[in-house]
Amino acid sequence: MKVQTNPEPVELGSLGEMLGFTVRLAQIRLFEAFYADFKDLGIGPGEASTLLVIHQNPGIRQGVLAAALKIKRSNMAKMIGSLNRRGLIERSTPSSDKRTIRLHLSTSGKALARRIGPRMGRHDERISKIFSASEMRSVTRLLKRVAFQSLPETL
């Protein structure tokens, strides 16, 4: 693959066909697109996903949420703390297991989640306009395979 950064072409060699490299390039573009579409709501992609998942799983445990989003527990604690300070979520510890924390959206958190949901849908639609419906299904299916299927042994 050759990138034409006029007037000086750059030879990327096989790097340009490698999954790690192409995923990173796509990721950069997708972050740009996300921030452009969510600027006014004042939240990042991690926060948006977190709020949506709590909205769809009221009372979810913090650690379960972290595992589902592949965010480390320690980092999730920080994010949940921040969302809590902003009045978007509420925490409660059930008497059945006082180590755990169950998460719910506050009234304003629910209001925000109801804005995020459709926005996220339109955001994803905007991006997927560069694909046919079957291409879109392909790319998400293949990427989920990378995320979840076990890889062969390390080198």
Added chain:
Amino acid sequence: MKVQTNPEPVELGSLGEMLGFTVRLAQIRLFEAFYADFKDLGIGPGEASTLLVIHQNPGIRQGVLAAALKIKRSNMAKMIGSLNRRGLIERSTPSSDKRTIRLHLSTSGKALARRIGPRMGRHDERISKIFSASEMRSVTRLLKRVAFQSLPETL
């Protein structure tokens, strides 16, 4: 999409089919795989790509390199400084344009690049074993479209 984090299932809703989310999940997995395969070489993915591209484009200008890898000039300056302090690359300013810096690998930088190249190839092969050859071509082609094709207007 539902993620089974036994014993508590998590409903991700449409989030699980969205490109931004699936790319992020894949990215996390790919970083893990990269660090596992390159631990002994003491370099990260950005540094590995940078060394390979300088190796294939001797004398490349720093800004052109940054643009090709989609790394901001200011951040590239930091990375190049680090690689230079480690004795891997050499910088020279041509008399024709004294603002610019042309990059070359040092002897030890070349030796390292000659180890990185094949390692990167085997690393990518290991990951792509979860795909057929045509699936691999599909996913990289579709991701490059995300990276380079212009997206529709923002919302």
Added chain:
DNA sequence: TATTGTTATACTCTATAACTATA
């Protein structure tokens, strides 16, 4: 005036380890 690279700075994301409280 515009371009190239540098510096300073900050914010997000990620990772590890040590800690507490509960089980």
Added chain:
DNA sequence: TATAGTTATAGAGTATAACAATA
């Protein structure tokens, strides 16, 4: 002993703005 969450800390990666040297 093991688990859930917290805190502290550190390292990447990314972003912006102000700056010097040069064109």
